[in-house]
Structures are given as C-alpha cells and as structure tokens.
Amino acid sequence: MAETPDLATLSTKELHDRAVKLAARRGDVKFLWALLKAIPGAEVAAGKQGEGEVDIWNTAALIDDYIHAGEGEVGEVLRPMYLDYLGKHA
Structure with a gap:
C-alpha cells in the first residue's frame, strides 16, 4: 500500500480534488x-x-464555483475545510 503524503504539503487544488x-x-x-x-x-x-451574493441565487455559477473551489484565493480560504475532512476520513 502506498504511503499517504502529509496533507499539509499538498496544494489546495489537490486537497480540494481529494476531499471532493x-x-x-x-x-x-x-x-x-x-x-x-x-x-x-x-x-x-x-x-x-x-x-x-450572486452565487446564492445562481445555481449554474455555484456549480462552476464548486468545480473550481480548489483554485486561487477562494481555494485558500476553503483549505482548512479540505484538511479537516481528509484528516478525519482519509
């Protein structure tokens, strides 16, 4: 079995992808x-x-945001959520 890398060293995009x-x-x-x-x-x-504000009412935009929620500044804000989830369930 391959060893699991330290989650904190992974990019936010990788954390997002793994958690999702x-x-x-x-x-x-x-x-x-x-x-x-x-x-x-x-x-x-x-x-x-x-x-x-727009995303609360625009489902298509929210789905697009969901797909890209591991990128850029938004991904960085969500990073602790991915670390917490993967730490508990990986």
Missing part, C-alpha cells in the same frame, strides 16, 4: 452540501464581494 472525490465515493452529501454553502462566504473573504 472521497466525499463522492463515500456518498457524503453532508460534506458536499457544506462545501457548496461555504463557497459564497469564501468568495467574500477572498475579496470577491459581488460573487458571493
């Missing part, structure tokens, strides 16, 4: 829903004020 893939594999809708709810706040925290 693990949650999907486990059928963990609770985590996926929590991630979707956290994205607008993460966008505001990352300085993208208008996007946080």
Whole structure:
C-alpha cells in the first residue's frame, strides 16, 4: 500500500480534488452540501464581494464555483475545510 503524503504539503487544488472525490465515493452529501454553502462566504473573504451574493441565487455559477473551489484565493480560504475532512476520513 502506498504511503499517504502529509496533507499539509499538498496544494489546495489537490486537497480540494481529494476531499471532493472521497466525499463522492463515500456518498457524503453532508460534506458536499457544506462545501457548496461555504463557497459564497469564501468568495467574500477572498475579496470577491459581488460573487458571493450572486452565487446564492445562481445555481449554474455555484456549480462552476464548486468545480473550481480548489483554485486561487477562494481555494485558500476553503483549505482548512479540505484538511479537516481528509484528516478525519482519509
């Protein structure tokens, strides 16, 4: 069995991808829903004020944000969420 790398050394994009893939594999809708709810706040925290408000009402934009939630400043704001989830369930 391959050794699991230290999660803190992984890029935020890699953490996002692993956490989302693990949650999907486990059928963990609770985590996926929590991630979707956290994205607008993460966008505001990352300085993208208008996007946080729009995403609450725009499902297509929210799904796109979900796909890219491991990138850029938004990904960095969500990084602790990915570390926590992977630390508990990986």
